[in-house]
Amino acid sequence: MKITAVFIAGVFLALASADILQNPDFELPPSNWRANSTTPFFPLDGNGTLPGWTFEGAVEYATAGPNLELTRDGHAIVLGQDGQINQTFTANGDQMQYLLTFTLARRIQNCTSNASLVVSAPDSSAQFSLTQRYGNEPWEVYGHQLGSWGDGESINLVIQSQVVDTDPNSTCWPVVDALSLITVRSLNQDHGNLLRNGGFEAGPSFLNFSNKGVLLDSEPSLTESALQQWTITGTVKYINAKNYFIPEGNSAIEIVSGTSAGVQTVVQLLTEGSNYNLEFMLGDANDSCPGDFTVGVTAGSSIQNFTIHSNGTGSAQKYLLTFTGAGPSPTPISFQSYTTTQREDGVLCGPVIDGVVLHASSGHRANLHSASLTVLLLIALLN
Template identity: 50%
Template sequence: MGLRYCCRRIAMKKAASTLVLQFLLLGFASAADLLQNPDFETPPPGVPANSTGPFLLWQNDTLPGWSFSGEVYYLTASGDGQRRAVQLGQDGTINQTFAASADYADYLVTFAIASSGGANCSSNGSVVISAPDSRGVFPVGEKQRAVYGQFLGSWGDREAIDLVIGSETTESDVNATCWPVVDSIVLKSITSLVKANDNELVNGGFEFGPDFLADSNEGVLLQPAQSPVQSPLREWSILGTVKYIDSKHFFIPQGNAAVEFVSGNSSGIQTAAQLTKDSSYTLEFMLGDGNDSCVGDLEVRAQAGSVLQNYTIQSKGMGSAQKFSFKFKADSDTGTTPISFVSYVSSQTKDGTLCGPVVDDVVLRASLGLKLAIQWRFLLSLLLFVAPVMN
């Protein structure tokens, strides 16, 4: 009987682990094929084969996969390795309608924007990306292209979604060379997420966020998002600007993705957990640098409920991380405990690129006594459900 009970427990544990894994894998649903011509590599039929400059699209022209209005230019590849792209001039917009999947899911978009005018266009032009449930404005930098991620909305049942990308400027200069350039647009869908084993937080490893561009090595910038529901970093709100980085181009403490705090003043992330009041918990996380030449003291303030702790690592900018943890007692009357990580120091690499501490593998664990009590409550409820069935 003891052996049979032991084997049954092992089988149930393996089955539960498999079920959790299956639920987690659901979150990786891809939407890579939802857009037509997302990188604009298929040119309009009217573009001359030997064209090297901006080609203004007229009313009778077509941009494969896209509709357009206003001043829209098609940029062809040049000898310096530039990709084909679209430049949005005055009142220039492009849009494409895609069908949501049958299952309800969250949709995220990753895209690259740049200015073709260099330093003379440092303050002219932004890109506006909108869908039925969202609108985001993204500034165009003067040094190089920037990659951004945005939450678009949540849809299902094959609903038709119109993705609109346009230009916006507050200046009177309508010089077309200063208007923003857009390329490499990628959609991603993520279904409902669940907690991993022994972690009270969802997406504590930051594996669920916008896609990374195949032709980019600079990560994905995420702008402030007050609500975790409308954040491209699923289940986490964003304070300031952070960079979503991948293991292919950066040092990642655990898994395939992590978060780097790059805007300095109050840059960070925040979530919340439903905890049992007056019970003890432990918050664990990895703190490091992304192997991006970010040298110096990198500091974050970790907060769980009313408990604040500051943590600092001395970085050589070559990729390293340390694990930290602290205990706290849930003291919220509402049962909702905020969890946050914030950096207040601005850092830069030698070439002037903003950088900062990397946070990853955030795990919130209940105390052993609380875990046993929860397990007993679960087993008791399971027995009360199974007993009538067995009889």
């Protein structure tokens, strides 16, 4: 019996592209701004320009200080009523995915959030809440896939505020800072893994000055997720080896938004009746997050729960789930948290997933081979 070839596809490699956006950290000030200005919030109007960007509505150039904490004590942009900034860039070369990382804060720290940030590009749009639950700083780092372009296409990136209620005087307007835009392209698949991006190495860039990872919100589409080839439920944190414990490689995910949050992918054309092994690492990120983590793992029609106890000091174990291929239909592979965990300071945290590998069971192939030899030997003896 010959094992059907499994869907062959590319994995993705992130290529740093720091020069895609002009003035991504807003450290080049407006043309009419003065460095000795004592105003922490400088309104932008028609009398000045912002290098690399155009703007509309109520937009302010902000300087870090007692009234506003920023990631590097530098400058940022506040988007007020109908405020938006735009930048157009050219997608050169082959078709690639464009992944954006940015920081998001609030102009007024101690108010109830009733505004959000909307990031859009041709054929894509995403909304980000100002509710901060995953860190103890007044800002968060987010990742988002803008889209896929190439061949000299002109792309307009729009970042704007959106009011949730009708009282603009009480709105906590969004503060945007430190954008990083990278491209990712496809490479040949690892021959030892039937999944794409099973090690979570392909995703948005990590900001050098941040040690808190990158938040990825819910995204039901494999082709539109910033975590390449994985859909997201709830919120997960994309973490790196520089600042966290990573079981394998440089990157992993931490499921931070509690029960029902997680990630899922699909694999095509598994052979019906054949056995497959799903291997993965389950652990904690060394971010002071103790507790019992329970993760539900689904592979086709097989579902199994795995529980580890975390001391919050960085550790991981390898697990195995064996299941049977169901034929030509796409086979879902998912990891879902069944627990909600908080640190002593109230920050939400959770289990780390890494090193997800899917391959045909070697025992199954050996049994098939032995059975075939036995049949051939019997035929020879009968003849």
